[in-house]
Amino acid sequence: MVVKPPYKILVVDDEPDLEPLMLQRMRRNIRRGQYNFVFARNGVQALDRLHQEDDIDMVVSDINMPEMDGLTLLQQIPKVDPNIRSIIVSAYGDMENIRTAMNRGAFDFVTKPIDFRDLRVTIDRTLQHLMEWREALASRDQLVALQNELTVASKMQQSILPTHFPDHPGYQLFANMEPARSVGGDFFDVVTLENERIGMTVADVSDKGVPAALFMMSTRTLIKGAAIGSAGPGDVLREVNNLLFEDNETEMFVTVLYAEYNPANGEFVYASGGHDPPLLVRPDGSSTSLPLTGGIALGLLPDLNYRQNSVILEPGETIVLYTDGVSEAMTSDEEQFGLERLRDAVAADPGEDAAAANEAVFEAVSDFVGDNPPSDDITCLTFRRTVSG
Amino acid sequence: MSVSTEWAWNDNAIVVTADGRVDGTNARDFQSALEAVIEASDQAVILDMERLTYISSAGLRVILLAAKSLQRKDATLSICSLSDPIREIFSVSGFDQIIPIHATQAEALAARKS
Numbered sequence: 001m002v003v004k005p006p007y008k009i010l011v012v013d014d015e016p017d018l019e020p021l022m023l024q025r026m027r028r029n030i031r032r033g034q035y036n037f038v039f040a041r042n043g044v045q046a047l048d049r050l051h052q053e054d055d056i057d058m059v060v061s062d063i064n065m066p067e068m069d070g071l072t073l074l075q076q077i078p079k080v081d082p083n084i085r086s087i088i089v090s091a092y093g094d095m096e097n098i099r100t101a102m103n104r105g106a107f108d109f110v111t112k113p114i115d116f117r118d119l120r121v122t123i124d125r126t127l128q129h130l131m132e133w134r135e136a137l138a139s140r141d142q143l144v145a146l147q148n149e150l151t152v153a154s155k156m157q158q159s160i161l162p163t164h165f166p167d168h169p170g171y172q173l174f175a176n177m178e179p180a181r182s183v184g185g186d187f188f189d190v191v192t193l194e195n196e197r198i199g200m201t202v203a204d205v206s207d208k209g210v211p212a213a214l215f216m217m218s219t220r221t222l223i224k225g226a227a228i229g230s231a232g233p234g235d236v237l238r239e240v241n242n243l244l245f246e247d248n249e250t251e252m253f254v255t256v257l258y259a260e261y262n263p264a265n266g267e268f269v270y271a272s273g274g275h276d277p278p279l280l281v282r283p284d285g286s287s288t289s290l291p292l293t294g295g296i297a298l299g300l301l302p303d304l305n306y307r308q309n310s311v312i313l314e315p316g317e318t319i320v321l322y323t324d325g326v327s328e329a330m331t332s333d334e335e336q337f338g339l340e341r342l343r344d345a346v347a348a349d350p351g352e353d354a355a356a357a358n359e360a361v362f363e364a365v366s367d368f369v370g371d372n373p374p375s376d377d378i379t380c381l382t383f384r385r386t387v388s389g
Numbered sequence: 390m391s392v393s394t395e396w397a398w399n400d401n402a403i404v405v406t407a408d409g410r411v412d413g414t415n416a417r418d419f420q421s422a423l424e425a426v427i428e429a430s431d432q433a434v435i436l437d438m439e440r441l442t443y444i445s446s447a448g449l450r451v452i453l454l455a456a457k458s459l460q461r462k463d464a465t466l467s468i469c470s471l472s473d474p475i476r477e478i479f480s481v482s483g484f485d486q487i488i489p490i491h492a493t494q495a496e497a498l499a500a501r502k503s
Contacts, residue, residue: 180413185446204446205446206447206450207447207450208413208447251450251453251457252450253446253449253450253453255446255481255482272481273483274481274482274483274484275481275482277481292481294483296483296484296486296487297446297449297482297484300453300483300487301487324445324446324478328443334442334443375412375413375414375445376412376445
């Protein structure tokens with residue numbers, strides 16, 4: 001079931017020059033036996049190929065094409081094979097189409113002109129997700145006990161977490177999720193937006209197991225889609241809440257803190273859907289929880305409005321987004337880690353390195369709880385405006 | 390770490406008292422206990438949380454499920470006697486806007502009668 005490389009990638013573009021260019025720029029990966037490319041000139045040709053060849057792992061598709069465009073193709077692919085993942089290639093700034101593509105289930109996107117290094121990273125990440133997903137499906141087929149289901153769910157959960165963080169002179173961002181042994185539904189995500197803005201998500205799904213992992217995956221994709229070209233975090237949560245509510249028959253819900261940062265003016269805008277508020281830590285070590293925006297957890301009720309709040313981050317200031325696995329981590333005497341200790345852990349590291357500050361939180365939690373096993377996932381995202389930023 | 394539930398018949402509601410903590414490891418037990426109560430009658434349910442020390446989002450989901458199954462029977466779920474940390478969890482998650490919350494069991498029962 002779990003296919004080994006080379007992975008077969010179908011590239012769909014009406015531009016004939018792309019084929020030799022792709023083969024040339026990806027030649028090392030082809031020679032190493034990692035990728036194997038096949039091509040189609042439009043959606044109709046692509047679907048024909050997908051029907052004829054059942055070993056295609058993923059699709060990289062342009063949007064504007066004759067006969068059948070990329071957005072229509074995206075809707076057709078799952079009917080051929082729901083386990084194929086797609087990356088959409090779009091004009092830079094064409095946020096409306098990228099957004100539609102993500103909402104139609106595209107796994108990720110790259111913009112034109114194609115940066116092949118970026119495309120390679122995106123392909124690898126998609127393939128990695130795909131492999132973990134297939135492995136999860138394979139073990140689900142052999143599912144006999146709940147423990148197995150939890151293993152499957154945890155693999156799915158791991159496979160959507162970013163492993164690369166943006167490299168920007170104006171800010172640093174780092175995040176991590178430590179799964180509880182048996183339960184939890186935390187995830188985080190990062191999305192690059194127009195004009196160097198960046199979106200970040202920390203979320204907690206209310207249930208465990210495979211259905212919760214699927215709910216988590218749709219939440220992640222829907223946020224990514226809604227974030228692109230939206231009017232801001234409040235708008236994003238409103239859209240995602242409605243989409244989640246529509247096909248939610250499981251009474252699951254997700255608490256989400258979604259925020260956007262603009263390096264041009266240091267503005268940090270956030271909205272909460274039933275989630276703990278961001279923590280602001282200043283370079284002198286003082287800190288404060290930012291005001292809650294009062295939104296309800298997502299997926300529960302339709303047509304809700306979500307308020308957003310905005311702060312200007314000064315150089316050197318840090319924002320920490322976390323799940324209740326951090327604040328409510330507990331010793332065997334049921335004492336909670338709490339916000340004070342979280343603040344102390346972040347404030348103790350005034351350096352430039354967000355990764356180290358984030359790591360310090362996990363160490364502090366682990367020192368605090370001792371050998372008491374965590375009852376919930378622990379997720380923490382540290383965002384710092386650099387001193388020069 | 391566990392949760393236990395007791396229930397008592399009242400004039401027009403069943404009062405369920407939860408004791409302990411509800412997290413992902415025992416949310417299913419909590420769910421079964423509430424389902425049994427809802428199954429057994431068509432009356433409204435009041436969940437007294439005075440002795441509850443913690444509830445995770447998995448526990449909130451169980452409460453939501455209970456509220457929905459009661460709704461299908463034209464009955465209601467309300468909650469009372471929340472400690473400060475639990476009230477905070479209800480307020481941050483927005484659940485206080487979905488489920489009626491009362492300060493005391495007496496108030497919750499009075500609200501049933503009115």
